[in-house]
Amino acid sequence: MGASAARAASPLQVSQGAGASFPARSLVLSVHNRGLVRPSQIHLSENGQAVEGAVVRAIANAGIGDFGVVLAIDVSPSMQGQPLKNAMAAARALAGQRTGQQQLGVLLFDKAAHVALPLTANAPAIAKALAKTPTVGPGTHINDALSGALRQLAATRVAAGAVILLSDGADRGSVSTEPEVAAAARAGHVSLYTVGVRDPNFDPSSLQMLARDGGGRYIEASASELQRVFTTLEAGLTSRYVLHYRSRAPLGHRVHVTVAVDGIRQAATLTYLSPSPPQGLSVKHLKATSFWVSTLALVLVSCAAALLLGLALFVYLLPRLRRGGLRRRVGEFTSVGVLATKPTLEKAPSRPLLALEHLLERTSWWPEFKLNVEIARMHRTAVELVALDALATIVAAVFVSFALGTAVLSVLVLLLGPLALRAVVKQRLHKQRELFADQLPTHLQELASTMRAGHSLISGITSMARAAPEPAHSEWARVIADEQLGMPLEKAMRPLAQRMDSEDVGQVALVAALHHRTGGNMAEVLERVADSVRERAELRRELQALTAQARLSRYVVTALPPVVIALVALINPGYVRPLFHTPAGVILVFVASGLVISGSFVMRAITNIKV
Incomplete structure (x- = not known):
């Protein structure tokens, strides 16, 4: 009794709310002898550390799921007549005091419990359920009715719940016992309030025990006083506050909660035990909950990381030899003075890179990728780009895995790494081809002018290529080298059209073939092709802007x-x-x-x- 009196005298009281699963938490705060408290005046901490982001709402302005009350009304024969009418009038008065999204349910009981109104915040549905006085029936199963009310609140998962039971007698014949009902109320964090209607044969002992063990109050009143009692209970319940927050406490630890209010010296405290971590789980059970915390996932990710990191180390640590490229050696047998090309030195790939290249040559995409890298002028060989991309992808995946504590995004990084390399090569390739297309009209105009001056077609291409910037310089140099090795000029131009993805070069090759067979005014035809290419380039730029x-x-x-x-x-x-x-x-x-x-x-x- 002394502890109970001390709690009643305390200006602050806090209790656990329902409807939340750890780490989500709900608390119900009662502030006595104090007016409205603003959310900014309430401070919450766990184990001495302030909790950030807590949502505080007064039950008077309850949101959905914050507060719910179930009225359990006795409709046994002893309540027939004016007592039952007064009870329904009191229920209507309580419903009329509702504000916000407070939910109300009504349960009528005799020897069985009947749900007259499921928990709802719908005002028309509440008014309809309470409009008529129900008929009476035999029996008074109070404990069974309270069990049904508690199940309603548990199913709705409200944070602050209460049951108000009204009866004029003791329980007779319930399957549930008083200790079971009280234990269920405490487990569900629901308060039990009992209202006893006085009559000559009234025995308040069972109702008093339920209220005491259920954490609520017992109130005794006459039938005419029920409306005042119900509205008083509703006012007391809605003067509380609901606190929602996410706990950062680890599993299996005792947590000390402190709630303080500005202007009140004494803080309210609460202690709870966070859920225990799973113990003795097998690898099979871990797989069922999360594959990424299983031993198999750890082994696979570790092996993949080790293999790729080892490959990267071989790429960077082994010595690299250099040797002359094929183009330089073939150039020794062509006219050296025709085109002033810079000799290019290709790096001889190291043994790991050679092994990787032999492996990649078995795939269907490698020849096209290798050609694209060459055309895009990436300044590195295709196999070097693949090795560097693998290294960067693995490093990024390991960093993401350690930074976020999950391997899911690491797998996504591993998948996106090759796609990123492909996108970069495609972008550089597209730029080189666009640059060549922009240069082509000017070069064709120069070629036409050279032919009007009396030069041959191959001589004009050589003169044009000598002064052309990259990539046109290197690409036309290929055409000249192939022609000097004996390939017909129109056939030498076809690889250029394919490499640059240019239909315009294909037209020039066709014109060259016709000129070789039939002759004609080649300069005029080239000027027309140059005008057509220029118009298409302008249209392409306009489409890019649009x-x-x-x-x-x-x-x-x-x-x-x-x-x-x-x-x-x-x-x-x-x-x-x-x-x-x-x-x-x-x-x-x-x-x-x-x-x-x-x-x-x-x-x-x-x-x-x-x-």
């Missing part, structure tokens, strides 16, 4: 999901934790990544208009 916004939208939309996830992970890591530590979350991450990448490719196809 599609610039769509291309920018593609980059923004593609980058938005990973950027948002990264920001949320930095601000609140626990919020995105289920995405990377549950099987469903991992599947959703890979599905979403695939959809984002596919959407990016579709948007690129829409904006990539061939002219």
Whole structure:
């Protein structure tokens, strides 16, 4: 009794709320002898550390899931007549005091419990359920009715719940016992309030015991006083506050919670035990919860990282030999003075790179990739780019794995590494081809002018190539070298058209073939081809300007999901934790990544208009 009196005298009381699963937590705070308290005046801490981001709401302004009351009304024969009418009038008065999203449920009981109104915040439904006085029935199963009310609150998962039971007698014949009901109320963090209606044969002992063991109050009143009693109880319940927050306490630890209010010296305290971590789980069980914390995942990721890191070390630590390139050796047998080309020295790949290249030559994509790297003028061989990309991808994946504590994003990084290399090579290749296309009209005009001066076609190409900048200089030098080795000029131009993906060069090759067979005014034809190429270049630039916004939208939309996830992970890591530590979350991450990448490719196809 002394401890109970001390709690009643305390200006602050805090209790655990329901409806939240750890690390989410809900508390119910009662502030006595104090007016309205602002959320900024309430301070919450766990084990001495302030809790940031707590949501505080007064029950008077309750949100959805904050507060719910179930009225359990006795409809046994002893309540027939005016007592039952007064009870329903009191229920209507209590419903009329509701504010915000407070939920109300009504349960009528005799020998069985009947749900007259499930927990709801719908005012018309509440008014309809309380409009009529119910009929009476035999029996008074108080404990069974309270068990049904507690199940309603548990199913609705409200943070602060209460049951107000009204009866004029003791329990007769319930399956549930008083200790079981009280234990269920304490486990569900629900307060039991009992109201006894006085009559000549009234025995308050069972109602008093339920209220005492259920953490509520017992009130005795006559039938005419029920409306005042109900409204008083409602006012007391709605003067409390609900606190929602996420705990940062580790599993299996005792947590000391302190709630302080500005202007009140004494703080309210509460101690709870966080859920215990799973003990003695087998590898099979770990796989079922999260593959990425299993031993198999650790072994696979470690082996992949070790292999790729070893390959990277071989690439950088072994000596590299140099030897002359094929083009320099073939150039010794052609006219050296025709085209002043700089001798190029190619690096002889080291043994690990040779082994890697032999392995890559077995794939179908390698010849095209190797050719694209050469045309894009990447200043490194294709096998060196693959090795460097593998090293960078592994380093980035390991960094992401350690930084975020999950291997899911590391797998995505491993998948995106080759795609990034391919995108870079394609971009450089596209720029080289665009530069060649921009240079082509001027070069064709120069070639036409040279032919009007009396030079031959091959002499004009040689003169034009000598002064041409890159990439036109190197590409036309290939054509001249092939022609000097005995290949017909039109055939020597076809590889150039394929390498530069240029239909215009194909037209020049066709004109060269016709000129070789039939003769004619080659200069005039070349001038017309140059005008056509120039017009197409202008149209291509206009299309690029018109599609610039769509291309920018593609980059923004593609980058938005990973950027948002990264920001949320930095601000609140626990919020995105289920995405990377549950099987469903991992599947959703890979599905979403695939959809984002596919959407990016579709948007690129829409904006990539061939002219």
